[in-house]
Amino acid sequence: MEKQNLKILLIDDDPIEALKFNRAVSDSSHHKIEVVTDGDAAMEKLETFRPNIILLDLNMPLTDGIEFLGFLKSNDSLRQIPVIILTTSDNDSDLRYCYNIGIAGYMIKPLSYEAYEEKIRGILNYWSLNNFVKA
Template sequence: MPKPLNILLIEDDAIEVMKFNRVLASMELSHKIVEANNGEEAIEVLKDREIIPDIIILDLNMPKINGIEFLGILKEDDVLKYIPAIILTTSNNHKDVMECYRLGIAGYIIKPLKYEDYVTRIKKLIEYWSTNELISQ
């Protein structure tokens, strides 16, 4: 049975945040989204441990601490390293993809240009993690 997710969205582009929120609002379940504009803000959110997200969705190209640097910090934490981190980015650079998987990401999604394709990808992503056994535990 699908369950609502606590999602940490790390994205510095306000339009991308609005698109993501719009897709989630159109879905059946009421997912809780916590937003961070960059890796530095996300680390502060996670340090509080007030809300431990079920999944983290992040962009690679961000100011202050970029996505790869954030993943390195996340994966060093004995509690937080098990949170599935999914990259949602425009970068299709093979080096970035391989480095992210080396660091232990749960997925890498390239943002499509067409909004309809974006909606499809985000819905599939959220539907998968809403029913994943790791999350339901």
């Protein structure tokens, strides 16, 4: 099976995280990456951009990751989009809630850039081999 280029929505309020993410994938793919800084902006972006996967931080201003997940998973036309949590929160209740609502994965952001890059590439390599529900 041939790898496909992904349409990715990164939802994270930290501009450094967005830079790290883009750097981690820039030399190995031609993925289409859209970045927004909170759940409200993500809901707006989803009106015109349908990603294959969403990478979501939990701790954000306005509509945070938990609230955004509630919106996404209650929407019949969006709930099938795989969501991978990409956060600093190792809170067990966050982890349980996210899996109970139907996320595809939960990753704690590593401190070192090299470990971060390895995890991001692993996630994208895996998802680039998947088949997705067409919206």
